[in-house]
Structure formats: structure tokens, C-alpha cells
Amino acid sequence: MAAQTLSRMVSRVSRDMLRGVSDFGYLIALLGESFYWPVFGPRRKQPVRIEAVFTQMMQIGVEAIPILAVLTMAVGIMLAIQLVNTLELFGVESQVVLAVAKAMTREFGALMTAILLAGRSGSALAARIGSMVVSQEIEALRVMGIDPVRYLVVPAVIAFAIMTPALVVLADAMGIIGGGLFSTGPLNMTMETYIRTSIEVLTVGDVMQGLSKGLVFGILIALVGCSAGFSVRGGAEGVGRATTRAVVLSLTYVIIVDMMFTWFMNV
């Protein structure tokens, strides 16, 4: 009996692992197709539509601006509070400006943007594609000779690739302003000086680190959302599961990739 249970467990674990590997393979394939269609689509009389990209950019990017601004400002304030308190112990609280600016641009701007986009747009993408699978709309596309990846995935991936770095810039700025809101008091500084100092201490490298992360996170979230959507089987319940899966998986990938990025760029 025990042996049987064990063998069941082993077979379940190995099946899950196989599934993980094949899911990852599917992500890579989708990524490849995202490069393929913009280049070869016109030749196959299936160009990627600019309008579709713009529609996605509005939904992903523009509509996310207010909430992202509020979130990152809050993060900036929290960072400033913690850093002022800690750095005070060493008598170097003036370094708060530097610490907030670097932490926001290198790390938290991109991370907060990714968290927001995964929850807001990655899940929406999974739900949209998933419900199209359920209602046979994907099959309808296929029998019309419209490639679903070209039509649905590629515009989303391009839109994420453009909008995520753009949003990271906003996130960086709002985070720094948030930091300033708190620390100008304890530091006895005007907001203007605070922001000018922040800009002075930042290097191009700091900002680029966050932007390149943003690019990679954005593409990851789009790919995971689409692949979760396409994997939907069995009705509305399946759509709900896929949506959850898209959020959990893309956040997992984002944080792992973030750690690797940070490691290789700073250690």
C-alpha cells in the first residue's frame, strides 16, 4: 500500500514537472512567434495590426497610470520612513536621498509596476483568451485562416514591451517624490533641492537597470497571461483557474528573474 502511494506521488510529481517544462517550452515558442510575426506576417498576408497594439497600450499603460502613481508614491514614503529611522542611527540621514533614489530606480519601480501589471493586465489577458477558448472563438479564428497568436498574442506582447518601461519611469519618479514628501521635513530640505539632489546622484546605469527589468517583466507577464488563457479547458471555471494561475505564475517568474538580474548586475 505504502509503495503504491509512493509511486502515485512520484508519478504525480514527475507529471507536474513535465507539465512545468512543457509550459515553459510553450512560453519560449510564444516568444519566438512574437518575433516571427512582425517580420514575416506581412509576407504571409497576416500583418500585425498597429491599431490592435495601440488598443492594448491604452488598456495596459494609460489606464494604469493613476493607480501606479498612488502605489509607488506610497512605496517611496515607506522607504523614506524606514531609511530615515535607520540611517539616523549612524548619523547619516542625509543619505536618505541617495538611498531612496537608487532603491526606486534599480528595484522597486520595476517591481511595483510588474506587480500591478500582473494583477491588472496579465490576468485580464488570460481571462480574455480563456473565454475565447471556451466559446470556440479561437477555433473560429483558426478556421478563418487568422492565426490566433498573430492576432491576439503579438499585439499584447508588443504593447507590454513598450508600456512597461514607460510605466517604470513614472513609477521611479513617483517613488522619489513620495520619498521627498516624508524626508524633506526631517532633512530640513525643500522639495526642489530634494529632487535636484536625487537627479544628481542617479546614474544612467541606475535608471537603465530598472528599465531593462521592466522590459523583461512586461514581456514575461504578457506571455504567461496568454499561455494561461490558451491552456483553458472546460468552461467558465477553467477561465477562473487560468486567471489565478496567470497572476501567481507571472509574479513567481518576475521575482525569480528579478533576483537573477539584481545578482548579475550588482554582485
Next chain:
Amino acid sequence: MPKKTAQPAEYVLEVEDLVVEYGRRRILDGISMNVRAGEIMVIMGGSGSGKSTLLRHLLGLEVPAGGTVRMLGRDVSEMTNTEMDDLRQHVGVSFQSGALFTSMSVGENVALPLRERQNLDDNTIRIMTRLKLELVSLAGFENLMPSQLSGGMIKRAAFARAIVMDPKLVFFDEPSAGLDPVVSAELDELIIKLRDALGTTIIVVTHELESAFRIADRITVLDHGRVLVTDTVDAVRNCQDQRVQDLLNRTPREMKIDADDYLRRLTEEEPEYVD
């Protein structure tokens, strides 16, 4: 009504020995059939006989375990994606549920194949879309969303979308399922009208006898994944095969229970699930 007789050589669809298995179950077991240019072929069978599965394989949406499907003279399994996408410009499909894009209006739905696969200006697209909507009596409804349509209207919109590219071959899954008799008769009229006006070859999948007899040039009767008979309406009506007669007379199927088989089903281990 005069029925056009096509030359036997002009096959638009040729299916040979098609075998489909899901896991260990054999769903289609050696299906062979041909469809001539310009005819209305009805694939008929009870629920669960494998009609939808057959349709999905005819459309090249899934890869069969064996056999070949030739559509418009091309072997579906040997075509590249590009070739397949291009061939599909000549094939229209109307799904059972309609499968209209819920985020688009009726007009946008019908226009989509034109917009995505043809280099046409907006004006031409609008005119061609309205022409087809006119044909299915949906003129003036182009700005409605699919959620605002009745069941019959959804079917007609899906039909308009299926024929908007003037395909040579149209598939129609369960045109009358879930519709009242009047609406379903109207759809049958529409199918005949289309064939007579444009000479389109039409393949209809249905379990409705009246509808099948009304529209068909020939009928293929499917049962448990096998073809019982393919013939003209009259020949099928007079077919002596017991299973065909049972289907036509709606006699309940006899449940034959094989004792060994029964025991095996009860005792066998759960199969590994294959997604």
C-alpha cells in the same frame, strides 16, 4: 426543386479511413466519404455518434490517429500552416454556438475575415458586409452586439460571417439545434438559397431528421463512429439497414451488455489521464 447533379470526379472533400482516438476510446472508426462540388451533404447521427469530432477533423483543427482528409484537392495533414491558412480563405464555418466574437458588433464580426485577410478599403468592406447581412436578413442589425441577439439571429450572423469571403465550401454545425421550428425552417431555406445562388458546396452536421431531409442532396448516417450509409435522401429513407431504420424511426437503442466487458469495466484501474 431541381437538384443539380455534379460530375462524380469533382470531389471537394475526400475522407479516407479516418480514425480518431481519445485516450483508449476509438471515437471515429474508419470513416470514408466524399462530397461533390455544389451539393448539400448532411452528416446525420444521434448525440454522441461523433459528428462534432468528425467536423473538427475535417477542418484540420485536430490531427487524426489515421486516415486522410483531402479538402479542395489538398491533403490537410501535409500542408504547412501558411498553406492551410490560405486554403481556409475558401472555406467557411458556422459553429453550433455561433462562436461570434463577443467583443465585436455583428457588423465587425462579419467583416473580420475581410479585414484581416484581404487588402480592401473600408468602403468595400462595409458594402460586402452589408450584402451578406442582407442575404441572411440581418440588414440594419450590424451595430448590435452578439449578446443582444436571439438564438436564430446568432446563427444567421455566424452564417453571414462564414460566407463573407464567398467560400467554395461551407460547414454548418447543427443549424437547427435549440431553435423553434419556424426559425429552423428559415435557416434551412437560407442554406438552399445559398447553394442555388452561389453554387457553394455545403456540409451540414445535424441530428434533426426533418431538417436533414429538407435540405440534403445526400445524407451520410453516422453511428458510433462509423458510416452506416451515404446516399441520396430517398435511398436513405428506404435503406433496409436495421440501425438506420432505428435512427429514422427514433427507436431507442438496445443496450447490449456483454457480461465480460461489463465486469472488466467495473474492475479496471483508473486510466492515466491524458489532457
